[in-house]
Amino acid sequence: MTSSAPAIRAPQLAVRTRAAVGLVLAIAILLFAGLWLAVNFVHAPAQFFQSAVVGFGNGVLYALIALGYTLVYGIIELINFAHGDLFMLGTLCAAFTLFDLGLKSSNVVGWLGFAVVLAGTMIFCAAINVAIEFFAYRRLRRAPKLAPLITAVGMSFVLQFVGQKWNGSTQRQWPSVLPAGHFSIGGVTIDHNLLVVVVVTAGLLGLMTWIVTKTRAGKAMRATAQDQDAARLMGINVNRTISFTFAMGGALAGAAGIMYQQTIGTTRFDAGFQLGLIAFTAAVLGGIGNLSGAVLGGVLIGLIQGFNDGLPYGFGQQWSQSVVFAILIMVMVFKPTGLLGQNVGEKV
Numbered sequence: 358m359t360s361s362a363p364a365i366r367a368p369q370l371a372v373r374t375r376a377a378v379g380l381v382l383a384i385a386i387l388l389f390a391g392l393w394l395a396v397n398f399v400h401a402p403a404q405f406f407q408s409a410v411v412g413f414g415n416g417v418l419y420a421l422i423a424l425g426y427t428l429v430y431g432i433i434e435l436i437n438f439a440h441g442d443l444f445m446l447g448t449l450c451a452a453f454t455l456f457d458l459g460l461k462s463s464n465v466v467g468w469l470g471f472a473v474v475l476a477g478t479m480i481f482c483a484a485i486n487v488a489i490e491f492f493a494y495r496r497l498r499r500a501p502k503l504a505p506l507i508t509a510v511g512m513s514f515v516l517q518f519v520g521q522k523w524n525g526s527t528q529r530q531w532p533s534v535l536p537a538g539h540f541s542i543g544g545v546t547i548d549h550n551l552l553v554v555v556v557v558t559a560g561l562l563g564l565m566t567w568i569v570t571k572t573r574a575g576k577a578m579r580a581t582a583q584d585q586d587a588a589r590l591m592g593i594n595v596n597r598t599i600s601f602t603f604a605m606g607g608a609l610a611g612a613a614g615i616m617y618q619q620t621i622g623t624t625r626f627d628a629g630f631q632l633g634l635i636a637f638t639a640a641v642l643g644g645i646g647n648l649s650g651a652v653l654g655g656v657l658i659g660l661i662q663g664f665n666d667g668l669p670y671g672f673g674q675q676w677s678q679s680v681v682f683a684i685l686i687m688v689m690v691f692k693p694t695g696l697l698g699q700n701v702g703e704k705v
Contacts, residue, residue: 383691397668403544404667412663413656414551414620417558420655421613422636424565424648425486425606431646432582432602433498438509439489440610441633442516447482447614448624449523452531454478460534467534471619475557478615479608485516486607487600495596513629520626528625535619554616561612562652565605569648578602582646635681642685644698653696 398405422444429437451474460470493512497505536549569575577598580588585595617632618624639658643650658681665671665680672680688696 386687393670394664397664397670401669404669405664406543406545408663408667409660410545410547410551410663411667412660414548414554414659415662416656416659417555418613418617418620418655419632419636419639419659420652421558421561421609421616422632423639423643423651423655424562425610426637426640427643427646427648427651428602428606428609430640431648432578432599433494434502435494435505436509436637437606438506438633438637439512439516440486440606441629441636442513442520443482443486443489443607443629444610444614444617444633444636445520445624445626445629446485446516446523447478447611448618448628449520449614450481450611451475451478451615451618452529452624453523455534456531468536471534471615475612475615479611482611482614483604483607486603486610490600490603495599517626517629520629524624524626526626528623530623531618533619533622548620550620554620557612557616561609565609566648568605574598574601638681638685642688642695644695647695647697650695650697657696 394405422441425440425443426437429435429440454474454477455470458470458474460467460474489512493508494505497508533550535553539546539548541547567575569578577588577593578601580591580593581595581598588598589595617628635658636655639654640651641654642657643652643654661681661684662677665677666674692698
């Protein structure tokens, strides 16, 4: 009995040792990151805050797109790779509609037109997303997970082809109706259109959070995410609930599309690939299936890119994607469920 005790304790000791080593490495990485930020802040405080402003502006856009990923995954555990290209169609819908209406200058008419086009773009993308769910994904809910995943990739190529025919194969430049100009605080320049993006994004995120947590439809969404069969027994229309979830995700993609088009001023048929990948990374980083995690992941990735590209002691813009995914890998190693994710196991 006593001779077997060391053999029993050996695996436990190995697990504790690995956990301790992982904790030490995580603390070392955090200390290095903190030291790097502190050195840049002391060396160039104005540049530090300017990089933070730019990164935060990009981060809220990533958060809008990431929420579409995490909403769908939270309900049916599908990684909808077509979501990035849906966002791309949102940029095209907004650009062509604003141009056809002749809204080119930032006046009262232009701002009112922008609000109308914002709502129209959200409805446009929501309708496309609901149609994709109905025709492509609904029959594959009980299929092996590889089948809907490949279907999502195929839908991504379909939407990208539509975008290429609509926009053309080259990048196009468009005027903006958002307020032009900027103001400065302590040497930090803040564009007026950035404030519009933050206000619109915060409003949409607040509205979506209220819908999910306080309304009857939101309760149905949470019940469906937990157990579809039990939700049916409680009288919930699961098909309608899933379609409503896709509509919400599509509407957020449309909002992100018009915000991106108005702040960047360009449209590209392949814009959804890179931005969709970044947004998916944000959802995974924050915890796929967690709404707050998607927002946190989007803002963090925006700040990481902003600091890396804008600080004097950064790696530079050419290393931006490498830095983001290196950080993602490190987070997955130490916390596989993401920053705010919970390990609840696979649904059966």
